Amino acid sequence: MTERNKFYITTPIYYVNDKPHIGHAYTTIAADVLARLHRQLGEDTWFLTGTDEHGSKIAQAAEKAGKTPQEFSDEVSAKFSFAWDQLGIAPDDFIRTTEKRHEEAVGIFLEKLKESGKLYEGEYQGLYCVGHEAFIKEADLVDGVCPEHKTKPVQLKEKNWFFKLSDYQNGLLSKIEDDEFKIEPQVRKNEVISFIKQGLEDIAISRPNVKWGIPLPWDKNQTIYVWVDALFNYCSAIGYGKDEGNFNRYWPADIQVMAKDIIKFHCIIWPALLSAAGLPLPKKVFAHGFFTVGGQKISKTIGNVIDPNDWVEKYGADAVRYFLLREVPFGQDGDVSEEKLKGRYNADLANGLGNLFSRVTNMIEQYLQGDVDDFIRSPKDLTSAQEAFFNLDFAGGLAQIWAEIAWANQLIDKAKPWELQKTDPAKVKELLVNLAALLYDIAAKLAPVLPETANKIRSHLEAGKIVKAEPLFRKFE
Numbered sequence: 001m002t003e004r005n006k007f008y009i010t011t012p013i014y015y016v017n018d019k020p021h022i023g024h025a026y027t028t029i030a031a032d033v034l035a036r037l038h039r040q041l042g043e044d045t046w047f048l049t050g051t052d053e054h055g056s057k058i059a060q061a062a063e064k065a066g067k068t069p070q071e072f073s074d075e076v077s078a079k080f081s082f083a084w085d086q087l088g089i090a091p092d093d094f095i096r097t098t099e100k101r102h103e104e105a106v107g108i109f110l111e112k113l114k115e116s117g118k119l120y121e122g123e124y125q126g127l128y129c130v131g132h133e134a135f136i137k138e139a140d141l142v143d144g145v146c147p148e149h150k151t152k153p154v155q156l157k158e159k160n161w162f163f164k165l166s167d168y169q170n171g172l173l174s175k176i177e178d179d180e181f182k183i184e185p186q187v188r189k190n191e192v193i194s195f196i197k198q199g200l201e202d203i204a205i206s207r208p209n210v211k212w213g214i215p216l217p218w219d220k221n222q223t224i225y226v227w228v229d230a231l232f233n234y235c236s237a238i239g240y241g242k243d244e245g246n247f248n249r250y251w252p253a254d255i256q257v258m259a260k261d262i263i264k265f266h267c268i269i270w271p272a273l274l275s276a277a278g279l280p281l282p283k284k285v286f287a288h289g290f291f292t293v294g295g296q297k298i299s300k301t302i303g304n305v306i307d308p309n310d311w312v313e314k315y316g317a318d319a320v321r322y323f324l325l326r327e328v329p330f331g332q333d334g335d336v337s338e339e340k341l342k343g344r345y346n347a348d349l350a351n352g353l354g355n356l357f358s359r360v361t362n363m364i365e366q367y368l369q370g371d372v373d374d375f376i377r378s379p380k381d382l383t384s385a386q387e388a389f390f391n392l393d394f395a396g397g398l399a400q401i402w403a404e405i406a407w408a409n410q411l412i413d414k415a416k417p418w419e420l421q422k423t424d425p426a427k428v429k430e431l432l433v434n435l436a437a438l439l440y441d442i443a444a445k446l447a448p449v450l451p452e453t454a455n456k457i458r459s460h461l462e463a464g465k466i467v468k469a470e471p472l473f474r475k476f477e
């Protein structure tokens, strides 16, 4: 027996300071589509997502809500799992950084780093932005505040443990340039390369005054810097330090998906930490773009935060999945809104795919008494649409499938089976059998993106007697 390929895919673990919005949903849907595609191809697939629950940002949000950080994390983390479930996202595991399995693994990892000789004690003085959970440079402030979070950073002077990030500058640069560690798309790769070339400074990996965190194993007065804690989820979840068999089965990750906002952590700090611990680097980081809503940054103050559950309730999970992946080419920034969702829903789903499916099943019932027993269901090789998904070109793959849908609808308009039936029923039969096969094939290709719809189409066509189907998507006025 030949060994199956393995495919390990991750999303960022999301902060639990607030409930999920459409931006978090985007990354997680994309990862779910890739996981479903790789499972469909028979690979040993593992899809991980989860929540990032330690640090000042979460402690402050909990305090504001009048809860303990743990209570608060429990509540918000559950909102993420709930939203993913509603969206038809099916991860193989959901890790929370407050779980014992994670905290223990991080402890083991830190000990390993210390052994590597790459940690040292020092003092740090600087400005800390709680929104970023990172030190920020004076030069990056605008009018004294962090331009992204609009908050004033805190002046800190503390004793920390440091990691010799600077030692990794050249090694990392060559791995990135040679694509041994791939960063896509190219603009993100260039961005990381030019950042590294400016020179890397060592980073503090522990904090003396942050209580809500994992204690440093050898100095319990310090907690582990939340980003180091969080990044390690990708390893702790698959059994680092506990289940080496499982860990080696999946590590290194084949692809880590995220948006462009956190590539410095994932493309510089993370690979350096892994190298220090003697672990292989992920094969690829893919950083997609940022959504705006109604032309503006997603923000509570602006009031344009979209709760994915609201859209799912109204339009259904498949429609939201389709819209987000179709609307904006993966890797680019783009704008989304309910208006745009409704437009695509009516045009592409209700009129395009939905209409084709109703027409074909209706005619099969009417002209063939529901019988297309002999239509071909042979699965094909990876088609070019699937190949596009494979390469994270979701919008491109979907456009190809919708071109087929449009073509099939036109073919029916032209052939006019309702007239042809009177003169040449054999021709009508041939046409409908082919259309049933085409729909079956379209459903297989669409399954990773529209799992519910694909199932409906397939099970409907597999029935002994095909009747006119209920509309897949009801039109919105």
Ligand code: MSP
Residues within 6 Å of the ligand: 011, 012, 013, 014, 015, 022, 023, 024, 026, 027, 052, 230, 231, 232, 233, 257, 258, 259, 260, 261, 262, 289, 290, 291, 292, 298
């Ligand atoms: N907790 C860290 C990640 C730690 S991973 C070891 C974090 N969390 S976050 O909740 O802020 O999530 C950031 C991620 O959410 C982005 O990288 C992206 O995947 C997603 N998005 C958040 N807002 C988004 C948009 N407006 N548009 C697209 N994606 C967005 O950073």
